[in-house]
Amino acid sequence: MPEWNKPLPTISGETKPYWDHCRRGELLIQKCDKCEEYQFYPRGICANCWSNDIQWVTASGKGTVWTFTVTYQNGTPGFADEVPYVLALVELEEGVRMFTNIVDCNPRSVSIGMPVEVTFVRATDQISVPYFKPAA
Amino acid sequence: MIAQNRAGGYGHAQAVSHQSGEEVSVSMVDLKHAAAIVGIHEHVTRYAPDKSELQIQGESVIKALEDAGLTKQDVDGLLTASSSARNTGLNLADYLNMYPRFVDNTTVGGGSFEFHLSHALNAIVAGRLNCAVITYSSLARSGSVSVGTGGVARFGHPRLEPSPDSFEELYGLTTVGLYAMIAQRHMHLYGTTSEQLAEIAVAVRHHASMNPEALFRNPITVEDVVNSRVISSPLHLPDCCVITDGGGAVVVASAEVARNCRHQPVWVLGAGEAVAHQGAGKRDLMYIAAHQSHGPAFGMAGVTHQDIDMAMIYDSFTITVLETLEDLGFCKKGEGGDFVSGGRLRIGGELPINTDGGGLSSNHPGMRGIFLLLEATRQLRHEFDGTPRQVADCNIALCHGTGGALGSRHSGGTVILGRD
């Protein structure tokens, strides 16, 4: 496996379960027990009602492309030699949107509304990164 | 004390003169003629490898005070922002050897300087400030900073913040990409075209052709734009701002100080501030911060969109202008493509914008918000009378600064300026 030369996440107490489960191939999001809203990115409070009663739930891993761009220029190490790649906001079935890349397809085939599903790539022993690919 | 709360931040000055405690309304202070831009200077360099950022700011402050007819001793406030330096206001006060009693380092991206003007107005009304300088400089070009096409790693940060960077930078976000995503969805929802976005670049370049200091002055066509290289789809190279060095300063003063300045005052008629972000993964990012900031600004100024003679709209990218015009309320959501077409944005058109050539063609040293204030002031002073660059009968101008990125999180500062 080639050495990972893209940025790696920094894990904190409030985000550790997310990254732990990515390593096991599960995408976690959070839901508030009090107001029942989902949220992303994960945090230690409910961003909606500010309660502490938040639970981790496993997302279905399915969603649609909310918007995207095919990136042709990025000088950052790890991405410079990967252009063109697709940067996207994917809306999960649960209703929250997250940044990702759409992989395993021709960048020019990506469109808004396209069904996608999560796929994980192992970066290090500790970190696996969630990406999305066209739904089977 | 009730009056203070009711007046929402502007009550302090009122409370001093209303010791009886009787209820007063905000309208009793003439906010529209409380603070004015009285001096300006643009450091016109587009490439200054031999200067420091502090030197450019120092030179700009001195010239702007000369323009106002004021001296160092008149200044009691300092406002600045920087995307590169730490302790910006502290280092600047040190460099200038000033001891300001009002310091503001609000840094919310390129539009920080519209926030600064808003804050200076507040401080002047509160009696805590008589005369301030707002200043900025950057060596983005001579420092070879990839402002738009580098990720966070371009700043040499090996460690990402746990949130939100660790959920974003893994995916190769670029500044241009975060605007391109909004353009892509705008096209999807409303049928907006690359040709319509190009109209913005063409209009702004037309204005740059009249500005001898502009970086790019050769006229371009819609075909030139849509046939050029795609940086991040659907945005082409001319949809993106230039990268330059540069800087400038604005002197803002109370009505009392303004009365004795060299130029007629350019009043701060109204101001509004806002931020927009992911909203925990749920905000509809097709509505930008301008959607929230324009109402307070128009309300305070007591003017309507029809009263605006020209606008300085932060043009990091063409889509920034289109989204901003929609969300400021100049046209309905989704109608921006039609609105920007047909010469409407050119001098002589219904709503001339960015008459200095904007960030798209004139200059963009990382944070462009101060240059919006400079050009609006020049137009309101009728500095270009007798030349094609002057907007006819220019009495009221709007500046809207956007900082950050439309696709992730950004600020929006609207200010409305007017002459007597």
Ligand SMILES: [Zn+2]
């Ligand atoms: Zn909640």
